[in-house]
Amino acid sequence: MNQPAVCYKHHRFSPQIIAHAVWLYYRFPLSLRLVEEMLLERGILVSYETIRRWGIKFGPDYARRLHRRQASQNDVWHLDEMVISISGKKHYLWRAVDHTGYVLDEIMQTRRNTKAARRLLMRLLKQQGLPPKRIITDKLRSYGAAKRQIMPHVEHRSHKGLNNRAENSHVPLRKREWSMQGFRSPGGLQRFVSIFSTLRNLFVPSNHNRTAFAIHLHRLKAMAEWKAVTGATA
The missing domain is CATH 3.30.420.10 (Ribonuclease H-like superfamily/Ribonuclease H)
Incomplete structure (x- = not known):
């Protein structure tokens, strides 16, 4: 059964900006202030404290919605x-x-x-x-x-x-x-690792078949899934 879309009601910024900020923070070794600066470079004025609240509110929801690998008896x-x-x-x-x-x-x-x-x-x-x-x-x-x-x-x-x-x-x-x-x-540690590792699972390819083309294709698919899950598809 399909899950209802992520609710962004009463948020001034668009889903694309919110999802992008959360992605930057959990996907890369960036501080909240660095994410704030990167968004400012794009003309988006938002405080690091707002980005922190976005991560707390939306990060766990995003992580729950992402596809998990199916278990196997050969694992x-x-x-x-x-x-x-x-x-x-x-x-x-x-x-x-x-x-x-x-x-x-x-x-x-x-x-x-x-x-x-x-x-x-x-x-x-x-x-x-x-x-x-x-x-x-x-x-x-x-x-x-x-x-x-x-x-x-x-x-x-x-x-x-x-x-x-x-x-x-x-x-x-x-x-x-x-x-x-x-x-x-x-x-805070438990919450952080649940989001951090879920994004790594999605975006980092396995150790098998790590050709440049395979890695590029994997990242494109991962980004498409991320945008679909977060509603940042505009």
Whole structure:
């Protein structure tokens, strides 16, 4: 069933400007003030605070509407967690990507234990609808304990060198964390990564067939889907 169009009622700026501002902020390592400056260069006078509110209001809605890759029984899940400091306290962003680098899920938690690993696996099963062919993790024992409880028949390979796919997927978020000078709250981090990774899934092609023509075609299709989802088709 088709979803109703994004509602821009009572907003002074057009859907094209709002969607473009949100796209710039979440797709590229730009601060809100830099996005403000880029829009000003085009003759669009809007404050960085307005852009921030647009991201909070429309970003999650855009992300929910974007097409998600269909799950397969041949999928391989790479699981890993990254430490993020918020207000001087350690938090753990548990992440899962498939063998192509597509981000499957991310969840911010305060613990690095079996309960946290189990929560990630349960979310993945619920969202994907079926277990993977294999999961690959580092040597953290919490993954093995959680896997035995949730999906005991799924193959599990635990080796630091095998999990480069997940570890490499942290890099774009680390760069963004640095450019933003850190995150202010756990809720803000969770909201940000849900939008940030969804846009990366859409616009960044998989590691297979990365010819110049294939990348160009992928980006054109991604931009067409983005404009259709956001209503910025004028």
